[in-house]
Amino acid sequence: MKITDTAVKRRIATSVIAVALVVLGVYGLFRLPVNFLPDMTYPLIKIHIWWRGATPDEINTNLADPIERQMATVDGLDFLESSSIEGMYTLQANFKYDVDVDVAYQDSLAAMARAVRQLPKDIDPPVIIKADPSQLPVVQLTIRSEHWDLTKLRTWADNWLQDQMLAVDGVAGTEVVGGLKREIRIHLDPLAMEKYSLSLPAVIKRLQEENLEQFGGRVTAGPREIIARTMGEYRSMDDIRAIVLVQSNGSKITLADIAEVRDAHEEVRVITRLDSRPAVKLSVLKQADANTVAVAIAVYQKLNELRPNLPAGIALDLVENQADYVVPALKGVRNAAAEAAILVFIVVYLFLGSWRQVVVMLAALPVTLLLNFALMKLAGFSLNIFSLGGLVVAIGVVLDNSIVVIENITRLRHETPGESPGELAVQGTAKVGPAILAATLSFIALFIPFLLVPGLTSLLFRELILVIAGIVCISLAVAVTLTPMLTAILFGGRSAAPERESRFEQIFEKVTDGYGWILSRILRARWAVIPGFIAVLAGAVLLAPGLGSEFLPQMDDGRVMVKVKLPTGAALGETDRVLHEIEAKLTGDPLIESAFTLAGGKVWGLYTYEIANEGQIDIQLVPRHRRDVSTDEYIRRLRPVVSKIPVPGGKAMVMQSKIKGLRSLGEADIEVKIKGMDMEKLFTLAQKTAQTMNSLNQFTNVYLSLDMTKPEYQVLIDRTRAAELGISVADVAVTVRSLLSGAVATRYREGDDFYNIRVMIPEERITSRRDIENLVLNCAQGGYLRLSDVAEVRQAVGPVEIVREDQIRTVVVRGDAAGASVGQALASLQKGLQDVTLPPGYRMYFGGQAQMMAEMKDAVLMILGFAVFFAFVVLAVQFDSLKLPAVILGSVPFCVAGMIYALQFTGIPMGATVLIGLLVVVAATVNEGVLLLTVVEELRTRNQVPVFEALVQAAKIRLRPRLMIAAAVIAGFIPLALNLEEGGDMLQPMAVGAIGGLTLGIFVAVFLLPCIYLVFTREKNIEIEKR
Missing domain, CATH: 1.20.1640.10 (Multidrug efflux transporter AcrB transmembrane domain)
Structure with missing residues (x-):
């Protein structure tokens, strides 16, 4: 060459x-940047809208319908997923994989611009983002104080600590959760308002008019130009109290006459704690192209820089640091690489x-x-x-x-x-x-x-x-x-004369001679040998259905979640009480490094969702080398402890936290999705599905996304009566929402920070249906009336969350596999659901890992089909023959059988990572086939050696390199297969499968492949008969 x-x-x-x-x-x-997972930017657009106090039904009607009608028209859209919970709407627009995410984002902005015109005026501005798994929080820290109350602590975190974190290089944003968010509250006295003939809109208008700072103009004073400004912003609580609302007969009615002005906090919707002590959580998000480890280290260094100058009593604790997962995991894989290299060199030295x-x-x-x-x-x-x-x-x-x-x-x-x-x-x-x-x-x-x-x-x-x-x-x-x-x-x-042979070489020469003698007899007995290998292959085929299956293996990262779900309608305090009891059981456990509690919500992606009857405790175990149990074993040990804690009408579930950044895997191992139009029918079908899952004894943590028992007061307006009194449905709805949830009239400025001024009736004044019926409304003609004069208030139930896919309501039944692999549990469930009859127009299908596994099976077939085809083309060009590629590829299934035996023996389920090992095994088999048959063909064509002798000679020539290569590759996989280091869990199935396939591949290469070649060679009978 x-x-x-x-x-x-x-x-x-x-x-x-x-x-x-x-x-x-x-x-x-x-x-190179350092991250836990590769860049997986896929075309996914997320839209979040907060609408304080709105029910799921309201959000579904007023937000979901108009937005999804517009988003459905965007080019390249694959499917829409949306969730409507109290006060929040979330939409995920999933685009086809070949769509440019930037184009999808611009098209989504245009669609939202059309939809916004139809949305209620009192919603928060929509947040539209390009979803990127790499932008998940890299660091989560808690802020605690011995001296400050939670309002002051949250204010400090919002106004000062957030800015410090945003200044760190590579940080894209932050989110603060927990504590008490400061706001100025104006608690109205309905009787006083009625006495002085004041309406809610009038009060709000006066608050806005009296809180103004505005440019007035310019004044030229000789050589100087001076700007004039009107400085009318509120400077104190007394400024707000002193606002004159009306003047009548020389008397002034101020805000203090009809309301109490408080420097207070927003309604408590979530409670957060670290290790049972109240705390505020701050999550730090990195930029998409930033280095995870570098950002985490920079944040850590910034915290160390800030600590000496923090206010007295403030404590900052890291509860989650992605670098703590990334660095040990990558270190473990690097160590495996170094160990593999050493083993490979030992193998090479022994053979050469x-x-x-x-x-x-x-x-x-x-x-x-x-x-x-x-x-x-x-x-x-x-x-x-x-x-x-x-x-x-x-x-x-x-x-x-x-x-x-x-x-x-x-x-x-x-x-x-x-x-x-x-x-x-x-x-x-x-x-x-x-x-x-x-x-x-x-x-x-x-x-x-x-x-x-x-x-x-x-x-x-x-x-x-x-x-x-x-x-x-x-x-x-x-x-x-x-x-x-x-x-x-x-x-x-x-x-160029040979060096003195080593002891190993002398032994190997004898091995080679013995191999040649054995091979010559095997070739003569090929019709007995080939069926023997076929029997081995048949055994693997019979074992294959018994292998478990999963999409990705769980990491032994020590991340455990205790999830609590109380009956719908349970107050935040009740949820918090149950979580306190669980925390008490966890206190003192030497295996727990930290436990972060969130009562009244759940964390999903970048945001915390407020759900009063739900909560979770995120447990981080000590590093793997400091504990003698795996994460899975710890979960099995913790479940009986948590199950003993009474959760009236609800349940407490213990599960391993899912891999962050892989939303497609869902919230549970298996998700059953049911689509249809009627919520009652969906709920019934979902209950039957959940009952089936619970009856199989292969599932745990089974729960429904739909709960139709959330209590609510429904205001049914008499339109005729309202029209007679000069009041519209919108007037009633806005007034009721403003009085109960509060209306943000304006903002209070203190330094460079702003706080909402909320006008409302105190929560303690509204505790029953009668209190709602007595709310005061003002008429267009003047005068006042009670809500009961134009509407009926009745108690009913509604959904906690409304989930939709492609604008159709969907219920999700979730469950984790227990005592079986995901694939085995899925197969049992599919069989159990065969008796469920779906009404016309309803559809049931699987999501989460089950969906990904189905996609993986299709992908495997496509990949193997393309791989075999392309390999056949390359081999056909190399040998200028169709027969020899068929000989080489015909030996591949026998090597794959070795993978199945290895997985069965170790109890490792089939998954996506095993597919990589499969390709390695196939590639090694093809490579050896190419090299062996190249030598055989050369001996036959150039040296005119008969086929039988050519096979034996070529096999002897290729024995040492074949064994050396196989041993080297197997040695390279051994550290990963043993999984002694952190980070190896994901790749262990690949290594175990590959070792099994390569091991059996040795026997296929040195015995079976020559037999197959001989069968396909026309001269074989004559040559063998001559011998």
């Missing part, structure tokens, strides 16, 4: 280029028996890996658990080509003494050059189809696949340039 000849002859140039590439790689390595050849390998590996870091930087990749996993996979694979080249050069040195090392290096490389090129192309052909499949599977593994493909390509270039050049240098001063 000319490139090899040039590399060997121009050694300085080759060495300098290699060093330059290494420098580029080192630069790229230190410039020469330290010089090991030195060549020592040079080839870092050059290949470091150059790949430079390519990763150019491609915009990050160091994450999957890209590093690709490096671990590649460590064994990357040396395949160099091993083949070195082994061939070594063999030539023994066969042709007297030749110069340089000539031997060039000849040895040239002989195997076409074969390793074909093997490399086949390898890439097997992996590239992964990128053609849309969906989360492709996004998740894209970097891992491209890293492996990139390293394999680089390894080919290194194998035909740097490897022969270094071999020529290291053996330059030595005779």
